[in-house]
Amino acid sequence: MVRRITVTSVVDAVVNDLKALVLANELAPGTALTENDVAERYEVARATAKAAIERLVSDKVLERSNHRTARVVMIGPDDVRDIYNTRIYLESEVLRRLARTRHYPIESVRANEEIRAMWMQGEWNISDPDMRFHTALVASLKSRRTKKIYQSLAFEVKLCMAQLQGTQRLSPEIIIAEHAKLLELIGAGDAVGAANLLDEHLSRARELLAESLGGVAGPEAFVPCSALLESVH
Amino acid sequence: MVRRITVTSVVDAVVNDLKALVLANELAPGTALTENDVAERYEVARATAKAAIERLVSDKVLERSNHRTARVVMIGPDDVRDIYNTRIYLESEVLRRLARTRHYPIESVRANEEIRAMWMQGEWNISDPDMRFHTALVASLKSRRTKKIYQSLAFEVKLCMAQLQGTQRLSPEIIIAEHAKLLELIGAGDAVGAANLLDEHLSRARELLAESLGGVAGPEAFVPCSALLESVH
DNA sequence: ATGCATAGATTGTCGGACAAGTTGACCGGT
């Protein structure tokens, strides 16, 4: 079966399609991908398949050590915790900065409205507009590197979601409320409050995901400082 | 002269050597590097040279667009500002977290002592132990991704230093004092003070580097909040 | 069952080949 793809680069096309396959969970985590497999699947030369695999490895879609064959990444509990902790480190500082300017991007408001719209329609898989909410906040700092780093983390979150397909998720209702509260705190210039709420918001998601991925609740390096935070409901 | 490197991979060896050449400024910024150039220089196949170049591009040592030949990166004032702002975003949150535990790594103390030792000997190029001080702080959070991200930023700083070779630098005396103060604030649990001092510390370096790279002092997105900070001397 | 040896599979690297795209120079028109 040959997929019809013509972008600007054969390697790009193969990379994009394989990435889509992994995100759609049509390639289960741990699946071995031989260079020849890829070459035959898309009818390209092995060198091309090799280049594609190497890029997917550097994009953390596949993993491979020296002379071994590449496999679709398996995100474990420790990985999710690391991913989410890194998100917290970056994004909480971003929120502090935004709170100082008392300014948040319109895209984040729209993204939160999209979540509400999906929830109203009974759709519980709201991870896409959810990530848009967060990336919009980070992007509003206008730092190319910060944005790219956060996008890379967001992609790993997507991968994680793909592997979890169907297990329990957080209630959209709470997510929407906390997002709104975050924007409110930013608008009010409450840097500490915004950072603390974000910490709680992401820490809760982190623990839920980590447990869903089969990990026992590990000893967390840092507990959120929620003392300064009024409850949200 | 052949360097004795038993890496397991020819591509790795080529990548490492080219990286070293760029860091030593033996390949000036903007220098064009043809795939054939690399292949002939190291007597390897073009495919190997191609792979090496692609990895150097993804490591931000070279830059290249579609069908054009790769060039050694040229870091401009805007890039330095972006690099340093990203450093500030990440590291200031890291310092907040460390201050909560009132704990800093011994490696950062040692690194600062190394700076002092070099300064005593009249050496002004202290960027190496300086970066070790900062990476040690970030590494002590024990987040694989956070550490890797910061290392990538640190590498760009190194590239920048290589391009600036010889222009004015900040006084090691002030750097040493501020580093010591940072550790002191962490030990005292003063998260806000540590974050603010770090912001000043890195913002000053950022502006000096940006100016040295020929940029006018641009409109900064965020000014450091030094109100809460007592002066250091 | 454990450990070693061999065979098959897979990756790393090579050389050469051709099409497609980019760059720069040459040439003609105004």
Place this chain on the structure above:
DNA sequence: ACCGGTCAACTTGTCCGACAATCTATGCAT
């Protein structure tokens, strides 16, 4: 002399085929 377009040389993208080095797994001997 300036401008614009055509063409050639160079460079990259992709392919094919080949071989050595390495990894995996099967099977044999103890």
